[in-house]
Amino acid sequence: MPTVYSLLPPDLPQKFHTVGRLDAKTTxxxxxxxxxxxVTYGTSGAVEKIYRATAMGALNATQFDTLREGVDLKGGLGNSDPCDVKMIKSERHNTVLEITLMQGKNRQIRRMLHEIGSGVLKLERTEIGGFRIDDLDLGEGDIKAVDEVELDLMIGYKANVKTR
Known part of the structure; x- marks a missing residue:
């Protein structure tokens, strides 16, 4: 199975790491x-991440409240922190949600929806801090380099830049 690292140019001299992760079914x-x-800063809970999830079924108010308040994620992961959940669209067979998380536990949104009796049909991370996928004009597999100023502006991260 290909990974995101296979998208990087092969001649890069450094070793790269992802800030957080996406499972194989998440875009x-x-x-x-x-x-x-x-990597440490981005996974510490200091950076907001927004996802668009298509959940199975038409969710009710109690299910929304449960998601917002936090659920037991099982598997020794503890509870999800309270989070912001907005309904984008509800149809008979599915509900499109926008979920804002500060934490990022393994398969968190999938586990949250499972705990309220639903499941995930589609999941996409649309924002990390101030980086919005719709504003970046990127296609699938595209890469955009950012500098220290942009990182500070978008996610509040000040790189440890060495000076002479």
């Missing part, structure tokens, strides 16, 4: 860096 925005400090 969307992913930050890749050679700055270990950024």
């Amino acid at each position: 969307g925005l992913l930050l890749i860096t050679d700055d270990v400090g950024l």
